[in-house]
Amino acid sequence: MSNDVLILTIYFLVVIYVLYQMALAIESNLEDKVKVDLDRDALANEVNRQLTRQTHLKKATASVEQLEFKGIKLPPFLAIQVPAQADSQSLRQIRVTVTPMGKMSRNTSHKSLKIEVHNLTADAQVYVDWDKSSIATNNSMQRAVRTGIPMGSDLSRGQILSVVNPGDRFNTEVTGENCLSLNADSRTLEAQKPLIDMEGVITKLSDPLNRVDSFDDEELAIVAYSLRLMVGVRYITERRTNYTAYLLLPFDFVAVLLPDEIAFPPLRWLLNRPRPENARDALTTLLLGRPSKR
Numbered sequence: 001m002s003n004d005v006l007i008l009t010i011y012f013l014v015v016i017y018v019l020y021q022m023a024l025a026i027e028s029n030l031e032d033k034v035k036v037d038l039d040r041d042a043l044a045n046e047v048n049r050q051l052t053r054q055t056h057l058k059k060a061t062a063s064v065e066q067l068e069f070k071g072i073k074l075p076p077f078l079a080i081q082v083p084a085q086a087d088s089q090s091l092r093q094i095r096v097t098v099t100p101m102g103k104m105s106r107n108t109s110h111k112s113l114k115i116e117v118h119n120l121t122a123d124a125q126v127y128v129d130w131d132k133s134s135i136a137t138n139n140s141m142q143r144a145v146r147t148g149i150p151m152g153s154d155l156s157r158g159q160i161l162s163v164v165n166p167g168d169r170f171n172t173e174v175t176g177e178n179c180l181s182l183n184a185d186s187r188t189l190e191a192q193k194p195l196i197d198m199e200g201v202i203t204k205l206s207d208p209l210n211r212v213d214s215f216d217d218e219e220l221a222i223v224a225y226s227l228r229l230m231v232g233v234r235y236i237t238e239r240r241t242n243y244t245a246y247l248l249l250p251f252d253f254v255a256v257l258l259p260d261e262i263a264f265p266p267l268r269w270l271l272n273r274p275r276p277e278n279a280r281d282a283l284t285t286l287l288l289g290r291p292s293k294r
Contacts, residue, residue, distance in 0.1 A: 034198060098113055100113070112147050127231060134227075138197070223254055
């Protein structure tokens with residue numbers, strides 16, 4: 001009997017050791033991951049500051065909102081509350097969404113930013129001035145250029161303004177002009193270089209000097225990339241030159257390094273479970289997989 005117990009003990013120790021070595025091998029191959037999120041407070045505060053200086057949008061306000069669909073949170077967006085021209089008490093939104101964001105790995109790269117402008121007003125037009133918009137990545141700022149549109153090799157020409165009429169939704173992608181390369185077949189400029197390189201972002205996260213005030217002091221964070229989007233808002237009954245309110249929307253995307261996941265599944269399952277309140281719940285959870293009901 002004692003020999004059987006000894007053999008079983010040695011067997012389980014060997015199995016645990018093999019699983020432990022497998023977990024170490026998996027952890028060594030895991031990629032560092034970051035979570036990229038919009039700096040919501042900075043965006044809302046800056047747009048509200050600009051709105052207070054606009055003579056034609058005195059009652060307009062801005063906030064960052066986030067909708068949820070079937071339990072899934074959608075990307076946050078900037079909501080500008082614009083009063084109707086005929087009734088200043090009636091407020092309608094202009095929504096601006098910029099992506100990507102969320103969890104990204106070291107090998108993640110993006111060639112462009114996706115922009116959506118949804119004009120929910122009934123009497124205001126939205127203009128997007130691309131030549132006065134810019135993208136900042138890796139401590140360098142460059143002009144924002146729309147992708148998917150045939151362009152000649154001469155970047156000195158201005159881009160056409162995009163107009164979003166009341167009730168319309170406008171979607172496009174932009175990249176930096178330094179990411180454009182000439183396509184030999186079509187003889188047009190196309191985005192061929194990555195605009196966002198998360199490997200460089202993760203490398204910078206190791207520097208303790210790169211912090212932002214809008215996040216927790218114990219959490220190291222840096223601005224991974226940002227977009228300065230120049231938009232104009234004008235009521236359709238007014239002249240464009242004299243009554244357009246221009247706003248420079250600062251979309252800053254901040255990256256924080258996520259903690260490494262434990263590669264050993266049983267230990268990861270155990271650590272991710274809620275902590276029991278007392279010894280009775282701990283024993284019940286261990287035996288039944290759930291705390292006792294009272």
